[in-house]
Amino acid sequence: MNIFAYMAQHYQDILFRGLQHIQITLFAIAIALLVGVSVGILISYVKPFKRPVLGFANLIQAIPSIAILGFLVPFLGIGEKPAIFMVVLYSLLPIIKNTATGLASISSETLEAAKGIGMTRFQILLKVRLPLALPVIMAGIRISAVTSVGLVTIAAFIGAGGLGYLIYAGIRTVNTNLILSGAIPACILALAVDWLGGFIEKIVTPKCFKLDK
Amino acid sequence: MLEFQNISKQYDEHVVVSNISFTVEEGELVVLIGPSGCGKTTLLKMINRLIKPTTGDILINGQSIYTQNEVDLRRNIGYVIQQTGLFPHMTVRQNIEIIPKLQKTDKKKIAEKSIQLMEMVGLDPDQFLDRYPFQLSGGQQQRIGVARAFACDPDIILMDEPFSALDPLTRSQLQDELADLQSKVQKTIVFVTHDMNEAIKIADKICLLHEGNIVQYDTVEELMKNPANDYVAGFIGRNRIWSSPEFIRAQDIMITDPISSYAQATTIRCIEKMRMSQVDSLMIVDRQNKLLGVVFAKELQTVKDTHKPVGEVMQTHCPTIPPDMNIVEILELMNEGNSSSIPVVDNEGRLLGLITKSSLLTTLSQQYSNNETEETQ
């Protein structure tokens, strides 16, 4: 049977799995964003934390995702929970790293001016450092978001559902159409997330970086 | 009033500022000047507590800055730096208004103040308030920097080489404007530069630093006329005074013991006196040394009655000048009046000295004799 005909026929199932996929991804990204940006800010203020934290985040990225899932199951069981946990762990590094890099990239003159005219540390963070670092932070989030879409696919392996479910079911039953009806939407989703990320990046980029080139 | 009391700063073993004390009076513009690395910026940043001195204290109006809240202190001190002091992601308006907004000042007041500040620094509010810093020229950015420093109406303003990255023309223009502005607002300003021309142009007082010590702290005029030592003289440039001739005053170049006589003296005696002293004019004074008039040799020789008191033939309406008139004005006056000598009198009319064409010539010729010994700048 033609793949498109197949997908049209099973669109309800695909839609359901797709939405599930989006839901897990969004949830994971939201957590990774909160944790990642906070940790990124923390390590740029508390310098001794910087190396161990980045080292740890790097280490996690080096572990295969399947291995992490296997490791998590005894603690968190199967289903969405370990899946989200794994995606968050993987997404942290780019976000932490870019937050720290973005915050550190602000010229010392600008920071000293901010301090010198009487802004508190918190006001400097909120009004100067974060807005100026936002494009870099956003780039990190975008990388994480795109990888997350792929990672959630793997998470179907431990029963998290999502588009990966279709792929695994297809592999088990040697049904190419079923595999593709999971893989194609997952691909499109990744591209869409990337596009959306780029769009948001553009919006949050302060005007000074856009027009001066 | 801003007082530095025994301020020292040490980084490890390296002494950057050693036991400096000086006072900046209210409404004064003091320039800290000296070669690179002499500690100017270090001293400046101590005032708004960006740098903590190793020892010593700084007082503002008698109160130690260390007894105040750091943030409040800084909000009462304007701060302008060389470049990039503006926040690139904020518009001119946001840059100027940031602190007033954080202080929750009334919105209407803030908006009015911004317009006023823009006018103060000579930029059209309608045109510039909503631009970003990168959409402004370097000179315009620095003007905004100055405007921001004035936003909270601080009593003290600190400027660290604010104009040094600008082209000479813009720099000179901004210096003029700052001097003009300062004459109106009379803030206490501490200004760092390494450019002596800039210092002379804007300063009330100059504090010349060398390796963390004050070499001389004086008014511009004193510094130029009486450099404390060769280092100061060298730094100023020996003939710098000639680029600011308005600092050369009548009292510096006048003949301090002009030949004079009382009004009762006879003309014959006066002619004799002039001949002996080889002068062609005589100052006529009373017992209190008040100037009554002047007589000239040429005129006396036409007087028939040689026993007439000179008081009856002297010119009583000759021009006189005060001791602080500068050489530029004196030259103009001499040109206009076509007189060869002008008496210098104090405000009670007492004769202090005399400026003659030849005394002027002597002063002016020093410029050239000095030039031979001086390195070219």
Ligand SMILES: Nc1ncnc2c1ncn2[C@@H]1O[C@H](COP(=O)(O)OP(=O)(O)OP(=O)(O)O)[C@@H](O)[C@H]1O
């Ligand atoms: N954080 C620091 N640690 C060690 N030494 C420092 C530090 N900051 C400044 N110095 C030293 O202190 C000295 C004075 O520095 P400062 O910035 O006050 O010089 P400056 O007079 O402003 O010079 P310039 O005209 O080049 O700006 C310099 O020798 C500098 O190397």
Ligand SMILES: [Mg+2]
């Ligand atoms: Mg400096």
